[in-house]
Amino acid sequence: MSEPSYDDADLRVAAAAAVRAPSMHNSQPWRLRLSEGAIEVLADRSRQLAVADGAGWALRVACGAATFNARLALAARGTPAAITLLPRDADGDVIARLTPGSPRPPTYPEQALAAAIPRRHSHRRPFWPDAVPSQARVELIEAARAEGAWLDLLVGMGPLTVFAEIAQSADRVLRRDPLYQSELTAWSHTDGGPDGVPVTAGAPAAEPHDLLPQRDFGEHRRAPGRDFEPEPLVGVLGTMGDLPVDQVVAGQALQRVLLTVVDQGLACSMISQPIEVPAARDQLRRSLRRSGSPQMTLRIGYGHPGRPSPRRDLADILATDDPTGR
Incomplete structure (x- = not known):
């Protein structure tokens, strides 16, 4: 029996969620690719903020947030992932590797958080005075x-x-x-x-x-x-x-x-x-x-409803250097 692997449809589901993650100045410093049946989240160094983030802290936090969204979207799809952060066998731009685990139905918390992905955005205006319970x-x-x-x-x-x-x-x-x-x-x-x-x-x-x-x-x-x-x-x-x-x-x-x-x-x-x-x-x-x-x-x-900031097209964040040639 062959090992389970992610495919292009899984990659696009993961990428559509990952791109909704927050990043400093909405710089979106990430890319995703398929690699031997796994999905990898990569740092996009061309989008690292040279002045505000010379050491890469904000880039790594942003890529971590994108990784969580990708994990969550795959779990909500019924194809949860095992995760390895900063894999030692990968190049320095690989932030995380997601390998498919056993298929299972998503949990209720996973469904609820996945549904929140497209609605999340920063509220920079004044909040109402109501206390958080x-x-x-x-x-x-x-x-x-x-x-x-x-x-x-x-x-x-x-x-x-x-x-x-x-x-x-x-x-x-x-x-x-x-x-x-x-x-x-x-x-x-x-x-x-x-x-x-x-x-x-x-x-x-x-x-x-x-x-x-x-x-x-x-x-x-x-x-x-x-x-x-x-x-x-x-x-x-x-x-x-x-x-x-x-x-x-x-x-x-x-x-x-x-x-x-x-x-x-x-x-x-x-x-x-x-x-x-x-x-x-x-x-x-x-x-x-x-x-x-x-x-x-x-x-x-608590704040007035707003709208998320724009995001790049998926084609712009999908890397094409899959070593399997898919």
Whole structure:
């Protein structure tokens, strides 16, 4: 009996889900290919942000998130995958290898999270003041734990104020870098392109009284009375280590948390400035009294419905160098 293998139809299902993953500036730094019956997720180095992500942390987190989506879509299709991260026998661009396991019906949680994939997007505008219920908070923490990561939710104005000071300080450091700002501008657009962040998806222009920093993807005047929530729910997602494989793990955990946010009827935006600046990241870790490494921070709440940012066509992310020639 021949070994089970994925085919082109499986690859396209996995790719259609993977492309919906989040990435810094919506750069979408991934590709997928078939290789000897397995599906591989590869880093697209041509899309790595040269200034904001010279070390590749954001690329690996994004590829981890894309890997989780691919895994989830295959499981929902009834063809779950066994996963190997950063395979030792592969070239340096292979982030993950998905090999087919025994066919089985998808579980209810897999179906629910898979249904959330096309609806997930970043909500950068103000949230409503409604508090996130305790059960939803538990679900988010468990989502990170299920993927080998941790999620700390900051409770009370004391920890939140400390976090805000760290995040604002990191944001000021990044704003002072003209090359960083030029790169950010280059990934903002008004023309409906297949990548980058549309200016319509950006946050409203910052005001001095805003607690948390926001990316400047375009100047938007906020409507009267639509200030950001004074006490947002902030989560810090992290891993025990900070090796490249830990960053891929963080990406998978991040995506599971983000899809759980959607499934719980919540909204979320990512705040990566405290992670991008090494001194701020270390300060954040110490403020949490954690021995691990923060990998992403999240703002979670209830928001107006929005729409996902554009994505590239599948033809653009499917690699054609399958060694089997298929």
